[in-house]
Amino acid sequence: MSKLHVLSGIDRQELYHSSLNGKRIGLMTNQTGIDRSFRQSVDILHKNYRLTSLLAVEHGVRGDVQAGEKVSNFLDPKTQVPVYSLYGDSKRPSEEIMRNLDVVVYDMQDVGARFYTYLYSLSYLMEACAKYNVPLVIFDRINPLGGEKVEGILLENEVHSFVGEHPMPARYGLTVGEYSLYIRKILGLDIDLTIIPLDGWRRNIYLDEVDLPWVAPSPNCPTLNAMQCFVGTCIFEGTNVSEGRGTTLPFENIGAPWIDSDELSKRMKKFKLSGVHFRPCSFVPTFSKHQGKICYGVQLHVTDRNTANVFAAGLYLLDTIKSLYPDHFEFLKPTSGDIYFFDRLLGSTKYREGLLNADAIVQLQQKSKEEFEQITDSIKLYQ
Secondary structure, three states: OOOEOOEOHHHOHHHHHHHHOOOEEEEEEOOOOEOOOOOEHHHHHHHHOEEEEEEEOOOOOOOOOOOOOOOOOEEOOOOOOEEEEOOOOOOOOOHHHHHOOOEEEEEOOOOOEOOOOHHHHHHHHHHHHHHHOOOEEEEOOOOOOOOOOOEOOOOOHHHOEOOEOOOOOOEOOOOHHHHHHHHHHHHOOOOOEEEEOOEOOOOOOOHHHEOOOOOOOOOOOOOHHHHHHHHHHHHHHHEOOEOOOOOOOOOOEEEEOOOOHHHHHHHHHOOOOOOEEEEEEEEOOOOOOOOOOOEEEEEEEEOOOOOOOHHHHHHHHHHHHHHHOOOOOOEOOOOOOOOOHHHHHHOOOOOOOOOOOHHHHHHHHHHHHHHHHHHHHHHOOOO
């Protein structure tokens, strides 16, 4: 079957040339900012325009930094353009950076899940652009999970952080360009914002249905399968259960040394969740939790993405592990402040505190979806 022909924003130079020509350009990007010929937006803008600054977020401009590691200031070896870190001591562009720019360009691929830090690097950039009156141009990219399904609950304000800054569900169904319109709307930003739209993409289209080249947004979300599972299993990062980091199947493999794989799989089948399957498995993480130890658990398979609710699947999986192994299971304690990382990922304190059970959280999804779509329906750019 032939794939849908789609152009990303970077491929549509006729739409952005006048916004960039002759101006001092700052570019927030990483290894995912590529055109149809696999050329990085860094190199394209450096060759054709006056690129004066690069703004680095998590994983760095060229994608060579592991998750959570600080990014440093340096000169990009290929272009000799200064790289300013926004994933170190500060996550917001300084006045010094912004005052030396005539326009800022954003070009990065998201994975379609609220937990991804690139979203908040963008919203912080938008606030800086509004504050210092610098125009922002966004090269839009597809949402790899499509633009129709919404899963999860709206993030509550008291648990906001760099893995969830705004009231969004876990799976939000917007392109990055649409997300920027959402942020402008909810924050009331007075910003000169230009979105270079996709050509050929529709809301019901997933990553594997388009002919665009693909570069993994991060080392631990390399494939469409991983991204689909990420929506539901990212919450395990806030527990002592491995979410598969350090394996070839991050966010698909879920387990720990003290879990009985067969028993867990059997328990999960009783939920009769549509579109997902929990296969017994074992794995040995090469880094992160339980490094070098055999973990037993399940691999989450999305068998029908049209009917699957992966957010619900992840929460029921966690609930089952917690009930089966109360003497082993733990929520990781806060490293600073009093908000648990799990709460930041789920978007609420109520489950961990026992105020709402898994069923109640899952049932809240419809209300969250309706509230979110009330705000976002008017800013959607694609049918």
